Amino acid sequence: MKAMVLKKWGEELSFEEIPDPEPRYSEVIVRVYACAPDQFDVTIRDGRAGGNLPLILGHEIAGEIVSVGKGVEHFQEGSKVVVHPYLTCGHCKFCQVGRNTLCLNFKGYIxxxxxxxxxxxxxxxxENLCFLPDGIDFALATTIVSPVATPLKALKTRAKIQPGQTVLIVGACGGVGIHAVQIAKAFGAxxxxxxxxxQKLSSAxxxxxxxxxxxxxxxxxxEVLEITEGIGADAVLELVGTDLTLPKSFSSVSRTGVLVVVGFQPGKIFECDPTRFVDDEILVTGSRYVNKAELSEAVExxxxGRIKPVISGTYDLKDAEQALQDLASGKIFGRAPIQIIKN
Ligand SMILES: [Zn+2]
Structure with missing residues (x-):
């Protein structure tokens, strides 16, 4: 098969012809129709997320099953799917209650x-497959995996937003942010x-x-204080998480409000006055991706049509390196998937 292969951390991907993968026990082979790069791919490429070389990147995958291995029970050839990228044990105390992304025996990412x-x-x-109904374009479907699923859970389950509340989205024009805007609006916020x-804000x-x-x-x-007449936002979704944005996000939370951190820079410390935890009863928390049920909800x-996937273009497989670079330099609005098969 044709693949873009990373041979050395931090170096460019190379277009190669390599053997097709074979399904092991309880695995399927998915023909990839589309796979969208995201910032985490940049982190992985630089060797900051672990993993083994040589490596094929890409975890926002939509495609069709072309073969099934022994032990596969619920999926057949021809099933259309999106892929949950977390490799979890399925039986630890967190997996058992649907908090799989907090797995005690976490094995990494596809x-x-x-x-x-x-x-x-x-x-x-x-166990990583999620059915995709007929009629969804595969390139659009790649947005389900993270840009739609991640903020849907963060806003619904972690921030518990309600109609009429004010929701502040910091980093609203990134791939996750632009879908978060739509989701918050759909909840009546x-x-x-x-x-x-x-220009991107105008699109938002x-x-x-x-x-x-x-x-x-x-x-x-x-600005948030002015817009909310001094009250602040009921929920703040932090998708940037730098030491510049976090203090402002914290001070934008209203009394009884919540700050949900999704994007962050490891090791960046920000100071906050604990008075606000008591006097204003604010909550500060985070949201780590989604479980399979939440991914299925994003498919729905x-x-x-409740949410409109935002795709600003597509790339051929051999141009995946360019796609990653364009993403890293902020040229992409929403997502720009690598489209391997046009449907
Ligand atoms: Zn587990």
Missing amino acids: GAHTNGGYAEYVAVPE NVIAVDIDD KDLGADHIVNSAKKDFAD WVGS
């Missing part, structure tokens, strides 16, 4: 610790979108943001 989707075929454990590009407004703030030009914490949101 596309980092096993080969991923920048290829014509990928071997995937059956008043949405404030913060990012640093006027078209997709449902009630207020947009360019944080390169204005202090977004001041896209399948029913």
